[in-house]
Amino acid sequence: MPEHRSRKDASRNRQAVLAAADALFARRASPADVTMADVASAAGVGKGTLFRAFGDRAGLLRALYEARLEPIRQAVEAGPPPLGPTTPPQDRVPALLDALLCFKLDNRRLALALEESGSSSPYQAEHYQRWHSTLHAVLEQIPGLTDSGFTAHALLAATRADLVEHLAGEERLAREGMRAQLATFITRVLACGPRPGWTAEA
Known part of the structure; x- marks a missing residue:
């Protein structure tokens, strides 16, 4: 019984920490403003509990990120179109990146x-x-497309958080405008096959 209670307490503490971190990141202007001490205080746990559960600040960020991402991951792995595995690869690539x-x-x-x-x-x-692994596997299913590994890296670069932050924050690009530009970029990349007579050394 004590062991069961301990696991239950640990689970409850973990959820409290994730909820507190979630709220703090939403309120603060800069991610750097949120410290482990802030999270521990907001969650009502000791810093030792925080470090035992997540290791360090990066571990806490990863856990919160993964928790938010879980619905998308489930849709990608087994969900219906457009994200699910039954979607044609030419349609699934833009859906994944969007x-x-x-x-x-x-x-x-x-x-x-x-x-x-x-x-x-x-x-x-x-x-x-x-x-990258997911996108690479889907790209490999597109006939005539070469260098799927590099192409996956290049496409993912268009969704880097620092670029998204710059476009949304500094350039004030609207959400739908950003999505439309990404879709156009993906279409161009997927349409570019190797040209006759062209080699990497050319």
């Missing part, structure tokens, strides 16, 4: 904080590798 762009627009501060956290390459992050 969903990712909308997610980052809806979670601008959190996505920016996560992508800016840590000193390692953002391309090594688990969430990035998952998106």
